[in-house]
Structures are given as structure tokens and as C-alpha cells.
Amino acid sequence: MPRGATIPITVxxxxxxxxxxxxxxxxxxVGLGNAEIxxxxxxxxxxxxxxxxxxxxxAGDTFEAIYAVRSGSFKTNVLFEDGRDQVTxxxxxxxxxxxxxxxxxxxxxxxxxLEDSEVCVIPFSKLEELSRAVESLQHQFHKVMSRxxxxxxxxxxxxxxxxxxxxLAAFLxxxxxxxxxxxxxxAEFHLRMTRDEIGSYLGLKLETVSRAFSRFQxxxxxxxxxxxxxxxxxxxxKQLLGNHGGI
Amino acid sequence: MPRGATIPITVxxxxxxxxxxxxxxxxxxVGLGNAEIxxxxxxxxxxxxxxxxxxxxxAGDTFEAIYAVRSGSFKTNVLFEDGRDQVTxxxxxxxxxxxxxxxxxxxxxxxxxLEDSEVCVIPFSKLEELSRAVESLQHQFHKVMSRxxxxxxxxxxxxxxxxxxxxLAAFLxxxxxxxxxxxxxxAEFHLRMTRDEIGSYLGLKLETVSRAFSRFQxxxxxxxxxxxxxxxxxxxxKQLLGNHGGI
DNA sequence: CGACTGCTTGATGCCCGTCAATATCCGTGG
DNA sequence: CCACGGATATTGACGGGCATCAAGCAGTCG
Numbered sequence: 382m383p384r385g386a387t388i389p390i391t392v393x394x395x396x397x398x399x400x401x402x403x404x405x406x407x408x409x410x411v412g413l414g415n416a417e418i419x420x421x422x423x424x425x426x427x428x429x430x431x432x433x434x435x436x437x438x439x440a441g442d443t444f445e446a447i448y449a450v451r452s453g454s455f456k457t458n459v460l461f462e463d464g465r466d467q468v469t470x471x472x473x474x475x476x477x478x479x480x481x482x483x484x485x486x487x488x489x490x491x492x493x494x495l496e497d498s499e500v501c502v503i504p505f506s507k508l509e510e511l512s513r514a515v516e517s518l519q520h521q522f523h524k525v526m527s528r529x530x531x532x533x534x535x536x537x538x539x540x541x542x543x544x545x546x547x548x549l550a551a552f553l554x555x556x557x558x559x560x561x562x563x564x565x566x567x568a569e570f571h572l573r574m575t576r577d578e579i580g581s582y583l584g585l586k587l588e589t590v591s592r593a594f595s596r597f598q599x600x601x602x603x604x605x606x607x608x609x610x611x612x613x614x615x616x617x618x619k620q621l622l623g624n625h626g627g628i
Numbered sequence: 629m630p631r632g633a634t635i636p637i638t639v640x641x642x643x644x645x646x647x648x649x650x651x652x653x654x655x656x657x658v659g660l661g662n663a664e665i666x667x668x669x670x671x672x673x674x675x676x677x678x679x680x681x682x683x684x685x686x687a688g689d690t691f692e693a694i695y696a697v698r699s700g701s702f703k704t705n706v707l708f709e710d711g712r713d714q715v716t717x718x719x720x721x722x723x724x725x726x727x728x729x730x731x732x733x734x735x736x737x738x739x740x741x742l743e744d745s746e747v748c749v750i751p752f753s754k755l756e757e758l759s760r761a762v763e764s765l766q767h768q769f770h771k772v773m774s775r776x777x778x779x780x781x782x783x784x785x786x787x788x789x790x791x792x793x794x795x796l797a798a799f800l801x802x803x804x805x806x807x808x809x810x811x812x813x814x815a816e817f818h819l820r821m822t823r824d825e826i827g828s829y830l831g832l833k834l835e836t837v838s839r840a841f842s843r844f845q846x847x848x849x850x851x852x853x854x855x856x857x858x859x860x861x862x863x864x865x866k867q868l869l870g871n872h873g874g875i
Numbered sequence: 876c877g878a879c880t881g882c883t884t885g886a887t888g889c890c891c892g893t894c895a896a897t898a899t900c901c902g903t904g905g
Numbered sequence: 906c907c908a909c910g911g912a913t914a915t916t917g918a919c920g921g922g923c924a925t926c927a928a929g930c931a932g933t934c935g
Binding site: 459461462463465466467469480481482483484485489490509512513514516519520523524526527528529530531533534535536537538540541542581582583584623 | 706708709710712713714716727728729730731732736737756759760761763766767770771773774775776777778780781782783784785787788789828829830831870
């Protein structure tokens, strides 16, 4: 695992571990008491910066740690022998990366930064050790994994039985909700990913994504300018999800 | 597989908990020592029979336990407001059901038996308790969850970037491999699910599934008779996966 | 500014969904 | 035992949604 460089950890860095982090409510420490969060601090010492287009890990890398996104955002990508690939998720601050590696002690996908980002490195063996001692941490970690499974199921639903515009509407609504949870505007945001990456995630070609954006704009649902999105009629988007393309 | 009757649990039944179970190698006890498996026995006391078309749990049910399939098979199903649904997986013996419920203490999908089946009930709070004490159990459980995530990713790949025949070939190869792991023939087996259920899982309509089966048969790759499948040219099926439908 | 990457938009074609008819299997009851 | 009905599967005809191919536009960075 290329670690970029062993960036020396300063005391100031350590002080801003979980107990001081403003992402507590979204991240691994959810539901933990203060004493327990301080135990997490000891575990989550190291940070790692990942520049845009750099990989946090790649498929095949040996698995040693999971990562919490502290700032920035990532995509995860599974590869196929013949060169095809598929984006399996976009992760933003407070979300956990790397859970796929536990299964075989090797990562099974690539994780790439969509912008200059920073993650907290959580050595997995230490996390297991601590979660044997701290019941609430154990349970919270299990919830994080379970939530990932539930999310994957809803993506399967999306890919398996929605049409193009429904998929894109669901995608926008999901982004909007996640931005809201982070204190950003629900209606106006910047896409960090390209049309091609959105398309890969949604099982569509980039032209189809682009066309759907334009259609939404024509219908007065959103306003699009390249990567800048403004949601004008959020209920309209939600309605789009309800019907099979009918009414 | 209907086992006759005797719903009351006899001593003999209890004796056939994990330590005596021939699914050890496929199920939760993988990698555990004898002493540890016997600890699991205490936990996995109860069995539950589920008849064909009955539900093991439904979306919305409060989550209390996960389940290991002991005999028979299941499908899991996510529902959508407007009536659409999507099969998210088929589970056979040794595989774990119910992990989706950890996230919110409610199940988020339905689990339905495809044939008369039996599961081992594993109360989740007890599992967490024991896995705080038994490191190898803890790790094995994490692997089970991670494996589910990895599996979901490969389904996303399938749904997002494969064409109909590739999806069905991948499905057949996956089934074949799982039957092999259970000591059954890799080449000849009985489908427990309908064309419609296969189609839902693969993001296709049942007619498309049926046509793809027929095409495979015409090409000499398999022989199909309703639910009975015989794989004739397994390498041919594998090749189908490699190309985008080309060569 | 020019090369490049990413986005938009149009024209065309094909894969798969839809609709429909028929065939086959299976359980039930006469 | 066979007849019957419902669920499941197969097969055909047709159309639509999205992919593909292609051209032009917009923003970015050395």
C-alpha cells in the first residue's frame, strides 16, 4: 500500500481526533459516550491526505485499515477483466471506506479521491480489539457495515428496475439529503464527479446522463450548469420516482 | 427439504448444532476451533422451519436475530412504494440472512423460502456478546458481512454494465460454483426460483431470461428443461462473460 | 492561447421491454 | 385415472428507450 509518505503526525493533529471532530454525528463515534470516544482517539491517530485523482487503495492491496473521510470525497470502483469498470459508490465526509477488504484481507475495489481529500486511518485489527472491549463501539461498527449493505440493496433496486430519469432523480435526491446532513444547502451544490462517473454508478452512458439533466432543466425541476446543480422543484423530482414513467 | 415433522426440539436436534453440523466449512464457524464452536452451540439453540412461500421475516419487522440457512433456500426482496420490487439475493445452505436489519433494528427486506427450508436462529445481541469474548468469532462475523458487501458490488457490476446474456451466464456460473461448494454437481442442478425471480434479480424481464436460456441451449452451452439445468460447455459460458457481446 | 478534458446535442440503430398466444407442468377434485 | 384450472415457461411480433457514433461547445491548465 503506497502511503504517499509517512507524514509526521503532530500533536495538533492528534488533538483533532474523534473527540474534537465535528463529524462525530455522522461517523463511527455515533452513539458513543465521551470516555469511549477518547478511546477511539488513541486508535485513529494517523491521517492521510489524498490528492485529486490519487488512489487511497487499489484492488489487490492488502487490507490493513478502514478509512473515515474527513474532508473531500471519493469514488469506489470495481474492475472487470476485460477493462469494464463500475462505480459502486461515492463517499463524502464522515463515511467509511474499505469495508470490502475485510472479507479476503485484500481490497476488492479502487478508492479514488474526487478532490483533494483527507481521511482518518483506522487500523482494523485495533478496531476489532477495541470493539471487543467497548460494546457501543462494536454495535456502531456493525451498524455501519449493515448500512452499507442496505445502501447496496437500494442501488440494486435502482439499477434493476428504474429507468434513466428515475435513476438520476434518485441520485440527486440522495446527494441533496447527504449534503443537508452535513450542513450544506439541500438545493444547491457542486458535483464532484463527472458525467461519466455518474453514468457508471447509475448504469447509464454519459450522454444519457447529460440528456436527462437537460430534460430536468427544461421541465423546470433543476438548473444545471456543468457541475453546478440547483434543485428548483424537489417535490417534482420525488414524484418522478413514484411512477414507472407513466402519468 | 421437508424433514417429516417433529416440531418440538428434541435432544438429538440440539446435538446437531454447529459442532455437529456438516455446514461448518461454509457457515459462521469457519476458522473457529472446537472449543469455540461449542460456545456457538449454546447460542444457536433454536431452529425454525419455513415452508415454501412463507416469510422468514418481512421489511419492517423488528430485528432480533440473524439466520443461517440449514437446508433449503431463500430469496430476499426489497420493496418500493409503488409496488415494484427487486430480488437482492438467493441464499442457500450455510449462508447468512438478516444482516440488513442491524442498521436500523428493523429488517429492510423480505426473506421468503423458495422451498421447505430450515434455518438456525442466531440472536444478535448474544452473537455480539460472544464475539466480544471470542476473537476468531468476531473476525469471522466481520468477514461474513464484508463478503456480503463484496457480493453486492459484483451484482451492481452485473446490473450496471452487462448485457442480458452475460448476466445470465454469470448467474449460472455463480450457482454452479455454490452448488459445487456444497458437494452437489457443478453441471446439473435444479433451479429453485422462477424465471420471474431470476429476471428480477438480474434486472431483466422473465421473457428475456427465457429467451436467453433458449439461446444458450441452441448454442450447445446448456440444456434446459423448465427448472432443470445441465451445463454442457462451462468454458463457453465463461467466454461469454469476457466479451462485450463481440467476438 | 492552444491542447485537452469534459459536456451537450443530434441522428441512427439495436437490445430488450411489452403485448399476446400457446405450451407445459402440477396440484386438486371428480 | 383423467379432467380441469392456475401457475409457469416458451415463442413471436413490434416498439421504445437507451447506446452508439459523431460533431460542436465550454471550461481549464500548462
